Amino acid sequence: MAADAEGPHESGPARPRDVTPWLPELVPPAQRIPGDATDFELLDAVEALHRTRARLDLHRADVLAALWSRRRVHSADDEAALREVAMISGVSLTAAERMLAASLTLKQGLADTREQLLDGTLPWSHVEVIAAGAKLVEPEDVDRFEQEAIRLVTGAGIGQAKDRIRQLIDRLHPEQMTERHEAERAERDVTIEPGANGMAWLHLYLPAPEAVAIHDRLTRAAIALHGEEGETRCIGQLRADAAIDLLLAVLPEATDWEVLDRSRRTWNSLDIVPQVHVTVPVLTLLDRSDEPGHLRGYGPIDPETARRLTAQAPSLYRVLVDPGTNTVVQVGREHYEVPPPLRRFLQLRDERCRFPGCSRNANLCDIDHTIPWAWNGETNADNLAHLCRVHHRLKERGWSVVLEDDGVMHWTSPFGRRRTTLPAVALAA
Numbered sequence: 001m002a003a004d005a006e007g008p009h010e011s012g013p014a015r016p017r018d019v020t021p022w023l024p025e026l027v028p029p030a031q032r033i034p035g036d037a038t039d040f041e042l043l044d045a046v047e048a049l050h051r052t053r054a055r056l057d058l059h060r061a062d063v064l065a066a067l068w069s070r071r072r073v074h075s076a077d078d079e080a081a082l083r084e085v086a087m088i089s090g091v092s093l094t095a096a097e098r099m100l101a102a103s104l105t106l107k108q109g110l111a112d113t114r115e116q117l118l119d120g121t122l123p124w125s126h127v128e129v130i131a132a133g134a135k136l137v138e139p140e141d142v143d144r145f146e147q148e149a150i151r152l153v154t155g156a157g158i159g160q161a162k163d164r165i166r167q168l169i170d171r172l173h174p175e176q177m178t179e180r181h182e183a184e185r186a187e188r189d190v191t192i193e194p195g196a197n198g199m200a201w202l203h204l205y206l207p208a209p210e211a212v213a214i215h216d217r218l219t220r221a222a223i224a225l226h227g228e229e230g231e232t233r234c235i236g237q238l239r240a241d242a243a244i245d246l247l248l249a250v251l252p253e254a255t256d257w258e259v260l261d262r263s264r265r266t267w268n269s270l271d272i273v274p275q276v277h278v279t280v281p282v283l284t285l286l287d288r289s290d291e292p293g294h295l296r297g298y299g300p301i302d303p304e305t306a307r308r309l310t311a312q313a314p315s316l317y318r319v320l321v322d323p324g325t326n327t328v329v330q331v332g333r334e335h336y337e338v339p340p341p342l343r344r345f346l347q348l349r350d351e352r353c354r355f356p357g358c359s360r361n362a363n364l365c366d367i368d369h370t371i372p373w374a375w376n377g378e379t380n381a382d383n384l385a386h387l388c389r390v391h392h393r394l395k396e397r398g399w400s401v402v403l404e405d406d407g408v409m410h411w412t413s414p415f416g417r418r419r420t421t422l423p424a425v426a427l428a429a
C-alpha cells in the first residue's frame, strides 16, 4: 500500500495519452424513440443493443488481456492492477479475477466461444464459465470441450450453465472422478451463515446422493402436507419446517422444544422414504467401464459411488442404461394417461421444466403432450415433456414448440425468436 501511495512510476507524472482513438466507436445514446415504433421494432432494438454490448464485452476482454499479459509473476503490482479493475467495474476482487482470467483464456484460444460472444449468442457470464472450465481439462481435450460446452450452455440460465460445464468436465475425465470424490468426502461439514432480518442459512456439505436424498424427502413431505385442508404454507416453507422437525425431533428436554416455540407440524415427514434415482451404464456396473453414473437432481457421479448405490438401498429406483433393451412403454393413441414407467423415464430425462431458463423441479410440473392429444398427439416419450404450470400455459399464448426424438426441444416465441433446451440426461427411449 505504501509503495502505491508514492504515485506514478519512473515514466513521470505525464497525463496518459487519450485512449479513445483505439476504442470502438459508439453511437450516441438514443435521442428519441419514435412514438410509432412497433413492438417488433423495439424488440429488434433490444436485440441490436444486446449485440453491441457483447462486442464491447469482447473489446474489454482484449484490453484486459493486454493489461494482464504483461504481468508474469504474482506481485504487488498485479494485485494493484486487479484491485483497480475491480473498482472500475464495481465488482468484487474474485469477480475481477474471473473476468481477467476469462479475458486471457479468450485471447489465447477458444475462438468459437469468442465468435458466439461477438454475435450475441452467449452472454459474457456464460463465456466466463466456459473459460474457467477450459482450464480444468487436458490441453488435447480443449477443442472437444469447447464445442460441447457451447452447445450445452446456449440458452441455459447461468446456474444451469455452471452445472452443465461441471458435468461435462466430469464426463471428459471420469477416471479422476472416484479419486476426487474420495478426497472431497473428507471435507463434509455443517456450517451456518448469518442472513439479514433474523434469518440464517444452514449449509450441509455432503456427498451428493445423501444431499439429493434429504432434499427429496423434504420435498415429498412438503408436497404431502401441501394438499391438506387448511394448509397455507408454500412448498418452500413446508420443506424448511419439515427439515426443522426432523433435525430437532429428538430434543432431550420438552422445555427446549417450547423455547423454540414449535410443535410437530410436519408429523408425517418421518414416514416418508426418499427416492434417489441413479442411472448407471451397464458396463460401469459390471466394472468393465469407468463411464460415470447420473444422479437425478445433481448430475454425473463417480463410477464407484454409482456402483455402490445400485448395489444397496431398497428405496433406490435403479435405471440401467442398456442400449439393447427397450424399457419405456410407448402407448401411442391407446391411452391419454402417462403410464408409470414412461412417467419415470420422462422425470429422469427432463429433471426440470423444459422451458428455456426455467428450473422448476419435474416433480412439481405437468407432463405436456407436445402435440395435443386432441390433435392426434401420442402418449409417447417423443411427444411428452415436463412443463411447469406457468410455462404450460404459454403454449396457448403464441409460443410454439417442437420436440425431437432425443428429447431436444425447440421453442419459438410469439415474436419469432428461437431457443433450444436440452434434456438433463440423454436416455435411449
Ligand SMILES: [Zn+2]
Pocket: 353, 354, 355, 358, 359, 360, 387, 388, 389, 390, 391
Ligand atoms: Zn417452467
